[in-house]
Amino acid sequence: MAIIRVDDVEIEFQKQHPEVSAKWCVYIKVRKGEHEKLLAMIMTDNMPFTSFTNNQGNIVTKTAASSVTRICQ
Numbered sequence: 750m751a752i753i754r755v756d757d758v759e760i761e762f763q764k765q766h767p768e769v770s771a772k773w774c775v776y777i778k779v780r781k782g783e784h785e786k787l788l789a790m791i792m793t794d795n796m797p798f799t800s801f802t803n804n805q806g807n808i809v810t811k812t813a814a815s816s817v818t819r820i821c822q
Contacts, residue, residue: 755779762797773797 757780765772771792778787801812 753779755781760799 759776759778759780761776761778763774763776765774772794773792773796775789775791775793775797776787777789777791778785780786802809803812
């Protein structure tokens with residue numbers, strides 16, 4: 750697994766047309782400086798889900814829904 754450092758990350762969940770071979774596509778895009786790149790396109794029939802966690806140094810915990818709202822604003 751490669752670890753990269755970037756300025757921005759975009760994760761897009763796209764529901765596909767019924768005629769496409771998968772029900773969902775997930776796109777992972779990054780930006781570093783003025784350069785943008787599509788890192789991965791993942792196709793799946795299962796609905797994607799997200800999980801937000803908080804690394805507290807010695808333990809990783811799930812983030813409360815109220816914290817997720819603050820992160821997304």
